[in-house]
Amino acid sequence: MQDSLQTALRIAASGLQAQSTRLRIVSQNIANAQSTGSMPGADPYSRQTVSFESEMDRTLGANVVNVKSIGVDSSPFKLEHDPGNPAADEGGMVKMPNVDVLTELADMREANRSYEANLQVAKQSADMLNTTISLMKDA
Amino acid sequence: MQLSSVYLFEIGSQKAQWLSARQTAIAANVANANTPAYHAVDIQPFSAVLDSSPIELATTNPAHLSLPQSEAGALREVDVDPTEQTLSGNTVNIEQQMINLGDVNRDYTMNSDIRRVFHQLLLSALK
Numbered sequence: 001m002q003d004s005l006q007t008a009l010r011i012a013a014s015g016l017q018a019q020s021t022r023l024r025i026v027s028q029n030i031a032n033a034q035s036t037g038s039m040p041g042a043d044p045y046s047r048q049t050v051s052f053e054s055e056m057d058r059t060l061g062a063n064v065v066n067v068k069s070i071g072v073d074s075s076p077f078k079l080e081h082d083p084g085n086p087a088a089d090e091g092g093m094v095k096m097p098n099v100d101v102l103t104e105l106a107d108m109r110e111a112n113r114s115y116e117a118n119l120q121v122a123k124q125s126a127d128m129l130n131t132t133i134s135l136m137k138d139a
Numbered sequence: 140m141q142l143s144s145v146y147l148f149e150i151g152s153q154k155a156q157w158l159s160a161r162q163t164a165i166a167a168n169v170a171n172a173n174t175p176a177y178h179a180v181d182i183q184p185f186s187a188v189l190d191s192s193p194i195e196l197a198t199t200n201p202a203h204l205s206l207p208q209s210e211a212g213a214l215r216e217v218d219v220d221p222t223e224q225t226l227s228g229n230t231v232n233i234e235q236q237m238i239n240l241g242d243v244n245r246d247y248t249m250n251s252d253i254r255r256v257f258h259q260l261l262l263s264a265l266k
Contacts, residue, residue: 004159007163062166117236118169135258
């Protein structure tokens with residue numbers, strides 16, 4: 001059986017990884033918030049979503065977190081009137097991405113908070129390991 | 140005073156083991172703080188671990204698999220106020236987990252400090 005503290009470190013690492021994937025998707029969505037199609041009437045960028053799942057890691061014997069899937073948000077695109085845009089159809093309407101920057105920012109804050117929490121766990125686990133090691137010092 | 144009658148090192152290492160197991164539970168909760176349908180877990184209190192004397196299977200053959208030493212690390216789901224549950228069915232309260240994390244860290248430091256002091260006490264008797 002592996003040392004519990006090292007297991008805790010690994011679990012926290014899986015959390016950090018999952019949250020950074022989430023941040024990557026959020027930044028991708030924000031970066032593409034204005035990405036329209038290139039052909040008249042073409043579909044613009046579709047917002048991507050990320051979902052997590054708890055998975056039993058057999059070598060660790062603990063529940064780590066994994067990115068379950070990166071999906072595509074199928075909500076309808078916003079229509080804007082912009083006849084000068086290359087993606088405008090005959091009526092001058094352009095399909096804009098279904099990205100709501102406010103939602104993305106809220107998601108980013110949550111990912112940030114969870115990332116910090118995981119980092120805290122990792123730091124404290126490392127501290128505890130060091131405490132044990134320092135028992136051997138000046139004995 | 141007989142130091143041998145004080146099972147301090149025994150209890151100390153049990154407590155350290157228990158605290159490490161608790162740290163693992165907290166790490167799992169925090170890592171899964173945004174996982175749909177995940178339920179927060181914790182381990183049984185230390186007093187319960189001390190009171191119970193688990194019966195362990197004897198390993199009489201090299202081919203026998205060794206089981207985890209005790210029930211110290213057995214996880215159980217925490218009862219959470221239903222209003223705390225998020226829409227996705229997650230019951231992790233991240234603030235509570237951070238408090239638990241601080242508790243574990245403090246107890247661990249105290250535990251190892253006490254053991255260090257006792258060790259120095261024993262050493263001073265030898266000098």
